[in-house]
Amino acid sequence: MTPQAELVVDLDVYRQNLDVLRRLAPGAQQMAVVKANGYGHGMVPMARAARDAGAEWLGVATAEEALALRSAGDSGPVLCWLAAPGAPFAELIDQDIEVTASSAEQLEEILAAAPRRPRVQLKVDTGLSRNGARFGPDWTALVHAAARAQALGRVAVTGVWSHFACADEPGNPATDEQEKVFRSAVDELSAAGVDPGTRHLCNSAGVLTQPSAHLDLVRVGIASYGIAPDAAVPVPGVRPVLTARARLAHVKDVEAGARVSYGYRWQAEHATRLGLVPVGYGEGIHRTASNRAEVGFAGGRLPVRGTICMDQFVVELGDVPAQRGDIVTLFGPGDDGEPSVEDWAVAAGTIGYEIVTRLAGRWARTYRGER
Structure with missing residues (x-):
């Protein structure tokens, strides 16, 4: 029977979009962001299609989303980044999911829950004022905590990252400023003896408007679904999925x-x-x-x-x-x-x-x- 109301999702178009976006940042790995039920498209089918397309990483916000990917059979690199106190860090680490520490306090919670040495990425707040350790004393505290834990063999720091606030506004000076702050934060981490690992800063808009910030990895979300981050930032070559x-x-x-x-x-x-x-x-x-x-x-x-x-x-x-x-x-x-x-x-x-x-x-x- 023909459905009364139907959402038709074209996975081939999604794969093609990911290829277009990869060609815009050819020197970086690609994280396909499938949070929020794959931006309404269905998280698990989009994740599988992303892996088919060669996406090295999947990105989700919550622990529940990350664990659902593992339950669906995904075994590749996954990063999750939004966790209130009491999150199931032990289960995440047991499932080889990389987690994010946004403060020295959160890093300690992760370490206390870990059944073995966790793979942790550190998030620095470069000006968005959401999650992440604010660059300055808060970031320094997280850097020192990570360096101490690394010296004791308690953590593997695998990456450092942040998020743009205004990359969908071409020419906004805030984007250059955030990139500058991010590079300073990475330098501080390196100076403390911690290899920054995978550095990533760009969202979909950043891929298009800030090529200097492509770094080691780019996170492609809305553009991969064929939707422009903003009317001012069209994405040539992608189509709605x-x-x-x-x-x-x-x-x-x-x-x-x-x-x-x-x-x-x-x-x-x-x-x-x-x-x-x-x-x-x-x-x-x-x-x-x-x-x-x-x-x-x-x-x-x-x-x-x-x-x-x-x-x-x-x-x-x-x-x-x-x-x-x-x-x-x-x-x-x-x-x-x-x-x-x-x-x-x-x-x-x-x-x-x-x-x-x-x-x-x-x-x-x-x-x-x-x-």
Whole structure:
């Protein structure tokens, strides 16, 4: 049976995107970031496709994500980086997952939990002011703690890394400043007798806008899924991996003056025809796109009319022929004129990242190009 609502993920396109991004940073290893359920695309299928494409590393945020990769059979290098106190460091280390220490305190927690010598990467905060040891006294404390632990044979420091704040804003001086701070942090680590190992700083935007920071490894996330980090940072050669589509559940004619959906936020100016799309914010469709977004249909686009609901929303067909069961495309690669993820992001007042990572609920998922 044809699904009522379907996410179609093209794994061949994903592999091709990774190849394009590798050619933009040919001297660096590649980490395919598959956190947040593979940016809404499905973590395990994307991870397998990334390995097929030659990605040396997989990157995830949480311990649970890293362990799920191991449970699914992945045995290659994996880095996770976001852990509150009490994280299952013993299990992570036992599964040969590399973990991140963002403070001297966290490093000690990792060491205390470790069943054997852990492989740890150190994160320095170079200006984003999120995770990581702030460059200065906090970083120095982490460096000294790592040097002491290394001298005692308690840790293998395998990398040092940080994250850009403004790499999606070409020419922003903050990016050069962060790279400068990062290089100083690496020098401090080396001066303490600790080999920095794998140095990495670039996210998707950084790969495009800051080639001097490609270093040993680049972390490719949003761009690998065919979505630009920002309108100012297009990614030549990549294509959207995901198509979201649904079958019309109902078609009806309405008279002039008919009011549509909760709050009557849209009213027909003339007699027209409406179609009911059976997905809503229960599937992660942004309610803020009400009356602003469009869907693709029959080589053109149809406007969303009225408030997007939990399970459904309405589009105006006008005089376009349609019947129940016909497929509308919310977003995709644009080959048939349908909107992009970025188009929906503009309509919803957000960014492409949020459009795809919020996809949940009752979608069927179809993967093309599985090997």
